[in-house]
Amino acid sequence: MAEKSGPSFLRRNGPELFGALSLLAAVLVFEALVRSGIVNRFVIPPPSDIVLAFERVIVEENILGRFRDTAVEMVIAGFAAVGVGVPIGAFLYRSALWRRAMEDWIGALAAAPIVLAFPLFLVLFGRSPKTIIVMGFVHGLAPIILKMVEGLASTRPVLINVGRSLKMTSSQMFWKILFPSALPVIFTGIRLSWTFVLITIVGVEYLINLGGLGQLINELAERYDLPGTYAGICFVVLVSVLFFVILERVESWLQPGR
């Protein structure tokens, strides 16, 4: 193993490099098409203008402050969903009757286009961050409940038998055996839930023109600041991707075997 030199960087990462270069080539092609007038620059601004607009958007549009607003809404809604969803999931696991009666309904809630009910939430909670947080919370609740139940139900029987042989109480059994064993699956639920929460929060911010990053894109688009709009969208996409990557890394760290 040691005497053989490993494959070169290019050989090992060839496809990834090809993917990145293709992306870069696409950007350069667009730049050329826009600059030559083949593509209307009032529809697609030159990518170089978008890159330059980043600085303006960051400095003039207070993007960090807006990011903080979205992040605060996200944290409140995300943790509220965990705080409410985990006990409900534990309860449903304990009661087979409630579980069978409610699981389908909760599954339907997970698939429901809740974000579409934003006019209703606006009436109920007013045009304030409260509306955005409540909508994020409602949309993020179902995946945590479902994954909590799934995680607890998939605890290995041998672990439960060990707990029983140690004459653990119901509470000890939950905190020492069931909950730690279900943690990786619960985290999958948290990842799904927080992804839903992020999508809902940014989406509602954009739709009702209030709050952080979603509102920024709406404002830039309404001002017809094309490079700014594209830069804002790129920023939100980057934040979403980063957020998703972090959650995924934490999830795989919790599930080393998978």
Added chain:
Amino acid sequence: MAAAGKMSLASGAPAQRDVIVLRLLVALVIFGAWEAVSRSGLFYGEVIPSLTRIWTSLIKLLGDGVFYRNLQVTTFETVVALAIGAGCGIAVGIGLGANRFLMRAFEPYVYYLSPTPRIILFPVMIMWFGVGPSSKIALGALSAFFAIALSTAAGMRQIDPVLIRVGRSFRASLWQMTLKIYLPAMRVPILNGLRLGMGTAIITVLLGETKLSNQGLGYMIMQVYTRFDMPGLYALLIVVFLLAGAVNALIGHFARDGA
């Protein structure tokens, strides 16, 4: 699993009758609480209207030709969006699933872009495709594309290699391989992708309509909201949620049948 089951299912699986009774009780409690809050005066009467008013609005809505015209527009936009998203998604998914090089080169982009909030691309779609149905169709197609492409790529990698070898031994062309081997073998993942894609396409088309449109169910929602017709808003949301759920269940049913 059995022991785990014992933990939660102490007295075995609950009878179907008990489940139905509990569901009815829960529904009764929710409706009762709703009616009590509606009559309590805690909220302005219009915010939480009584169930009878919502029901009346629902009946009125279902008998109104305007609703069906808008439903037709939304259905058309969603179906076209799904067709475009599915066509592109299946083609890209087959490419990513069949070729390891392409998978490593491009799948991470598709994968990591899939959970981003697509509605923020609406301003771009308006600039590219105008304010008419085309921008909603484009946004819906884009939403559906990611779920379908990823599901197809995953399904492609799960095809029994024997089937692929049989196709190759018959010297099947790429087109024949796609039609005779890949697509039939991937029926379930493609249907699952379509189910997910349809869900996201419906949501984004409707959201696009709420933001900027003069037709469609999303537009109707904004109209009743602007008029502050709360019973009408509840009725419309109920119908939209039920329609979305029914389509989702229907495609899910086909997917399960194929499994």
